[in-house]
Amino acid sequence: MQALVQTVGVHPSAVLTSYWAIVEEEAVKPEVIVYICTTQSEKLTPILRRATAEISQHVFGFTPKTVCRKVNEARVLETVMNIKMLILNYKEKGYNVYVDITPSRKTLSASALKAAIEAKADGIYYLLLKNPQYIGEIYPYIPRHQLKLVKI
Amino acid sequence: MIVSPEDITILLNMLQACKIEVKLLTGAELVSADIENQTLRVEAKPSLQGEIVNYRDIIDCLQLSGILKPPNHTETVETVRQHTTMKQSLLGAKPVVAFDTNQFYTGYANHLIEETKMEAFAYSKASKREIEWRMEEKWSPKKEPAPKPYQHILHGRESKKARKAKVAYANLLKARRKTVCLEAEAPITSGTSFNMDTHIIASLKKLPQTLDILLLTSDSNLALRAAGENIKTAYIEQPTEAPATLKAIQKQVNMTIYSLAAYSSAVELTVEGIPTAKIYAVWPGKTAIEWAQEKIKLEIANENLANKYRKRARTARKVKNIVKEASSLL
Numbered sequence: 061m062q063a064l065v066q067t068v069g070v071h072p073s074a075v076l077t078s079y080w081a082i083v084e085e086e087a088v089k090p091e092v093i094v095y096i097c098t099t100q101s102e103k104l105t106p107i108l109r110r111a112t113a114e115i116s117q118h119v120f121g122f123t124p125k126t127v128c129r130k131v132n133e134a135r136v137l138e139t140v141m142n143i144k145m146l147i148l149n150y151k152e153k154g155y156n157v158y159v160d161i162t163p164s165r166k167t168l169s170a171s172a173l174k175a176a177i178e179a180k181a182d183g184i185y186y187l188l189l190k191n192p193q194y195i196g197e198i199y200p201y202i203p204r205h206q207l208k209l210v211k212i
Numbered sequence: 213m214i215v216s217p218e219d220i221t222i223l224l225n226m227l228q229a230c231k232i233e234v235k236l237l238t239g240a241e242l243v244s245a246d247i248e249n250q251t252l253r254v255e256a257k258p259s260l261q262g263e264i265v266n267y268r269d270i271i272d273c274l275q276l277s278g279i280l281k282p283p284n285h286t287e288t289v290e291t292v293r294q295h296t297t298m299k300q301s302l303l304g305a306k307p308v309v310a311f312d313t314n315q316f317y318t319g320y321a322n323h324l325i326e327e328t329k330m331e332a333f334a335y336s337k338a339s340k341r342e343i344e345w346r347m348e349e350k351w352s353p354k355k356e357p358a359p360k361p362y363q364h365i366l367h368g369r370e371s372k373k374a375r376k377a378k379v380a381y382a383n384l385l386k387a388r389r390k391t392v393c394l395e396a397e398a399p400i401t402s403g404t405s406f407n408m409d410t411h412i413i414a415s416l417k418k419l420p421q422t423l424d425i426l427l428l429t430s431d432s433n434l435a436l437r438a439a440g441e442n443i444k445t446a447y448i449e450q451p452t453e454a455p456a457t458l459k460a461i462q463k464q465v466n467m468t469i470y471s472l473a474a475y476s477s478a479v480e481l482t483v484e485g486i487p488t489a490k491i492y493a494v495w496p497g498k499t500a501i502e503w504a505q506e507k508i509k510l511e512i513a514n515e516n517l518a519n520k521y522r523k524r525a526r527t528a529r530k531v532k533n534i535v536k537e538a539s540s541l542l
Contacts, residue, residue: 072538076531104538111534118527193461198535200222200528203462205230205248 063155064090064124065147065181067164067172068101068108073196074163075104076111078187080199081209083120086183088158092150093126096143096164096172098133133168143175151179158183161212173212184212213510213522214502217470220481220491221462222525223510226517229483234469237361237478237490242270245465252279252460252468258453264362264372265476271451273475276319276379277467279460283449288428291446292328295426305424308332308394310416312429313339313408316380320448322387324428332392334419338411340384340395346377365477369494372475378503379474385504394419409434413441473508487513 064082068075075095082088093112095105105128116122129146131139143159150157159176161169161184176184188208189195199207224232224247233244233255241255242265254274260267274280282288296307309330315321316339325333351358351366351374358366370378387393398414412434416425429435430448438445460468473479473493481489492509512518 072535076535107534107538111531114527114530114534118523198528198531200225200524201218201532202225203221203247204225204228206462 061153061155062088062090062158063092063094063150064088064158064160065094065096065143065172065176066160067096067162067168068098068104069164069168070101071163071196072104072107072111073198074187075108076115077197077199077202078160078162078185078209079112080115080119081187081207082158082160082185083116084199085209086158086185086211088183089116089120089122090124090158092155093124094146094150095126095128096168097128097130098164098168099130101164102128102130131168131171133165133171136167136171139168139171140175140178143172144179147175147179147181156182158185160185160187162187186210186212213512213518213525214507215510215525217466217506217508218463219510219525219528220466220469222528223489223512223521224462224483226521226524227483227488231484232465233482233485234472235480235482236264236359236476237480238264238359239480242472242479243468245460245468247462247465250459250461252458252465253456254454254458264358265472267453269475270472271454272318272376273468273471274454274458275451276383276471277460277464278319278323279458279464279468280451280454281323282320282430283451284447288446288448289324289328292324292330292426292428295424295444296328296330306332306422307424307426308334308419310334310336310396310425310427311339312336312412312427312431312434313342313380314430315428315448316343316383316387317376318430318450319379319383321428322383322390325387325390330391332394333387334394334396334416334423334425335384336412336415337395337397338408338415342408343377343380343384347374347381349374349377362477365492365494369477369496375474375477375494379471382504382506394423409437413438413443416443417441470506470508474506489513 109126116124147157159181161172188210190206194202230248231246234242244255245252258267311321349371351371396415396419398418427438427443427445430450435445435447473491477494478492490511495509
């Protein structure tokens, strides 16, 4: 069983692009996707759910469940603790837990990274976009050599 | 499958393509691109004549994609910037850049509008009519001999002149969507023979006096005559050849493939020398909207790859539309 924890920022395309890259390049097929949202980015979750379902079902042939966990990214240590507990919870249930720190703003990405390291997540990912002109594009439209999926 | 030029990236990503070649259906190589190093080479020789596309057409296609710019591009940008900013504050007249017909054929109007963030542009309705008139011409094997693989594609369809005009028309529509546009019109004087230059000048002179017009043209006669009528002009030099290697990002490579397909009616795409897909810009029942949206028909040689591509391209498009909805939430 696999769970993917994804931080959510202001660009839905960043969440979807790194999701598509992780599933495609790392063959991760999560049963559960946990979106770590802020008050602002929480509004994006219905859109993310629909788009993720499209990608998962029609390209890769599976259907993940999606969950949203709201955090206050300004409270960094509290956020680290919340994400760490979440990862440990899933690990206790027998999941391999992967964390994607790509899409959110710095404080949330840093919190997720610290939490993932402390909770010994099974994989931590960061999708490096080499050319900023592709910001806002979806994974298949970005030339492959302009992307690098970094496993931390 | 009917797709947009940007969808070519999806196919190249699936194949992890580093090097691609674009050929005519006769096998003649036109251009090659190194995707990883973002370079493009013109493989056709300057002597390429009589084929379905010639060397001059390839140069035009490179201009359309923005890979190749007029030799005096930097000066032109500077002239446009000076005209649109300084003049406004000094004289209070509203500066407007006007384009001749050719700037829509080469797509230079579009590139310039984008690069200079032009607030408004003008063109003569005569230019639009000229393009519309050319779009009607049908292919004739006598006037436009075509090699065998092209004969059935072109039968009953647009001539090369018409295909080029449709590309120009799509550029005109794109430019109009990008910024404010003024369509200048002057009545055709009865008793005089129709002359495009005369008409363009007359229509620009009909624009309100409060506008300060700068006409950009690649036609030296038009430039001279417009200057004689006290219309400011800037002459756009046309590139006649391409350097051995050009810088080209993926988007520009895709647009070059589209333009070459439109000019020739169909091209073959090979990846690392392996025939991968045929790309058609002409097919029975292609609609005006499909021309305006720069659609192409992609025929992938390998059926398994074609099925995977279809799923992926359809999903990518759906996801893109879903993401567009999100912009209203932010």
